[in-house]
Amino acid sequence: xxxxxxxxxxxxxxxxxxxxxxxxxxxxxxxxxxxxxxxxxxxxxxxxxxxxxxxxxxxxxxxxxxxxxxxxxxxxxxxxxxxxxxxxxxxxxxxxxxxxxxxxxxxxxxxxxxxxxxxxxxxxxxxxxxxxxxxxxxxxxxxxxxxxxxxxxxxxxxxxxxxxxxxxxxxxxxxxxxxxxxxxxxxxxxxxxxxxxxxxxxxxxxxxxx
Numbered sequence: 001x002x003x004x005x006x007x008x009x010x011x012x013x014x015x016x017x018x019x020x021x022x023x024x025x026x027x028x029x030x031x032x033x034x035x036x037x038x039x040x041x042x043x044x045x046x047x048x049x050x051x052x053x054x055x056x057x058x059x060x061x062x063x064x065x066x067x068x069x070x071x072x073x074x075x076x077x078x079x080x081x082x083x084x085x086x087x088x089x090x091x092x093x094x095x096x097x098x099x100x101x102x103x104x105x106x107x108x109x110x111x112x113x114x115x116x117x118x119x120x121x122x123x124x125x126x127x128x129x130x131x132x133x134x135x136x137x138x139x140x141x142x143x144x145x146x147x148x149x150x151x152x153x154x155x156x157x158x159x160x161x162x163x164x165x166x167x168x169x170x171x172x173x174x175x176x177x178x179x180x181x182x183x184x185x186x187x188x189x190x191x192x193x194x195x196x197x198x199x200x201x202x203x204x205x206x207x208x209x210x
Contacts, residue, residue: 039162040169041185042209043151050161054138057127058159061135065114065124070106077136078195086194090187098183105172105184112171113160120164133199140196140204149205150196152188186210 039045059065062073074083091099117123130138143155156165172181189207196204 039151039153039157040166041153041182043149043153043207044145044147045162046154046157047162050164051128051142051158053125053128054130054135054142055159056124057130057135058139059124060127061131068110070110077132078198082198086191089194090191093190094187098187101180101183102187104176105180108172108176109156109168109184112168113164116164116167116171117160136195137199137201140192140199140201143192144204147205148203149207150189150192151207152185152192155188155192182209 037045037047058073059068061076062068062070071083087099094102128138139155140150142158143150143152145151145154153165156168159165160168169181172184186209190210193204193206193210196202
């Protein structure tokens with residue numbers, strides 16, 4: 001299996017300030033989810049400003065917004081051997097079909113997030129000075145909720161804002177389905193927990209959904 005079968009999520013640019021986008025998200029998701037303190041697939045939600053400089057560093061590591069590849073970003077952060085080993089581990093744990101569903105879900109997340117960012121007139125700031133393992137650690141830490149657990153939804157909130165995270169989930173649910181979206185979040189929780197352990201972040205807890 002090739003390194004292109006990635007095992008982490010794609011944190012992409014955007015913080016939606018568009019009323020039109022907010023209405024679309026509100027219509028596509030239950031009202032309690034759009035402003036909830038808990039994300040759809042579990043874990044606390046993050047209601048603050050997104051960390052776009054960190055997101056920009058990830059996009060840069062993956063080849064830039066026009067040709068972004070999260071597999072390239074992942075290899076840049078962790079190395080090909082580590083990536084391949086994690087892919088093999090997750091495939092054994094979840095099966096190839098679910099891993100493929102996860103990868104497709106990440107592709108959708110990138111696509112829709114970039115589209116929504118463009119519609120909202122959002123552009124990336126200068127990337128944070130983060131590369132390699134330091135960038136991987138920053139992404140793990142961005143997804144750790146106040147109780148010390150890594151939740152994929154919290155990472156998405158930090159990367160693109162809670163509002164836009166909800167909208168991108170609505171896009172994915174409408175096009176590939178709720179279960180595929182849940183699988184994406186589920187495998188991300190496990191994968192990022194594994195990365196945390198590999199990086200020595202042993203205080204990070206594994207989410208209930210994994």
